[in-house]
Amino acid sequence: EAQVTQNPRYLITVTGKKLTVTCSQNMNHEYMSWYRQDPGLGLRQIYYSMNVEVTDKGDVPEGYKVSRKEKRNFPLILESPSPNQTSLYFCASSLWMKGLRTDTQYFGPGTRLTVL
Amino acid sequence: AQSVTQLDSQVPVFEEAPVELRCNYSSSVSVYLFWYVQYPNQGLQLLLKYLSGSTLVKGINGFEAEFNKSQTSFHLRKPSVHISDTAEYFCAVSLYSSASKIIFGSGTRLSIRP
Numbered sequence: 610e611a612q613v614t615q616n617p618r619y620l621i622t623v624t625g626k627k628l629t630v631t632c633s634q635n636m637n638h639e640y641m642s643w644y645r646q647d648p649g650l651g652l653r654q655i656y657y658s659m660n661v662e663v664t665d666k667g668d669v670p671e672g673y674k675v676s677r678k679e680k681r682n683f684p685l686i687l688e689s690p691s692p693n694q695t696s697l698y699f700c701a702s703s704l705w706m707k708g709l710r711t712d713t714q715y716f717g718p719g720t721r722l723t724v725l
Numbered sequence: 726a727q728s729v730t731q732l733d734s735q736v737p738v739f740e741e742a743p744v745e746l747r748c749n750y751s752s753s754v755s756v757y758l759f760w761y762v763q764y765p766n767q768g769l770q771l772l773l774k775y776l777s778g779s780t781l782v783k784g785i786n787g788f789e790a791e792f793n794k795s796q797t798s799f800h801l802r803k804p805s806v807h808i809s810d811t812a813e814y815f816c817a818v819s820l821y822s823s824a825s826k827i828i829f830g831s832g833t834r835l836s837i838r839p
Binding site: 613640652657719 | 767768815831
């Protein structure tokens with residue numbers, strides 16, 4: 610089954626304790642992206658990746674890191690989480706995000722993160 | 726910089742009534758436009774997208790949207806809604822020049838009354 614998986618689905622942690630949220634897709638998609646969703650703000654893009662070893666900042670990259678060493682995986686790293694990073698996080702992937710070749714984005718089920 | 730405004734945070738309608746969810750965008754350059762739906766406790770799914778060509782775009786589940794360049798709008802419509810359409814709907818935009826970077830609106834919660 611074609612899908613985007615995220616782990617963990619729920620995470621409660623404390624300020625300053627490094628964590629990684631994994632994202633994996635089995636559709637051989639080039640493009641992957643991370644978003645955070647907060648009430649009243651919709652989704653905001655954190656980082657995206659056009660292909661392996663190619664990543665770029667979205668609108669709210671501060672406090673986050675990503676890497677794209679393999680095509681299928683795009684982990685989100687919080688080196689020193691803070692309470693303002695408490696949010697619902699979504700990973701997404703797409704075959705292409707290149708103008709008229711833009712394809713559908715497929716979203717993972719979400720990771721609810723609470724930072725105390 | 727581009728931005729997306731969804732004018733209504735909540736829209737209550739009766740079942741089988743028509744609905745329009747409004748979306749306006751701000752950009753000095755050409756854009757691509759999207760509508761996504763998020764059902765309770767799920768991720769987002771693409772409803773429809775406008776990349777070029779006909780300004781009336783048909784999507785899944787009977788939804789359609791019309792791109793109006795002069796009014797910088799991309800309103801979503803459905804002639805007759807069902808209980809199963811209860812969800813949150815997000816409008817999104819990306820630039821021709823930077824299609825990988827996507828800006829989402831704040832969302833409209835559609836609630837259907839029987």
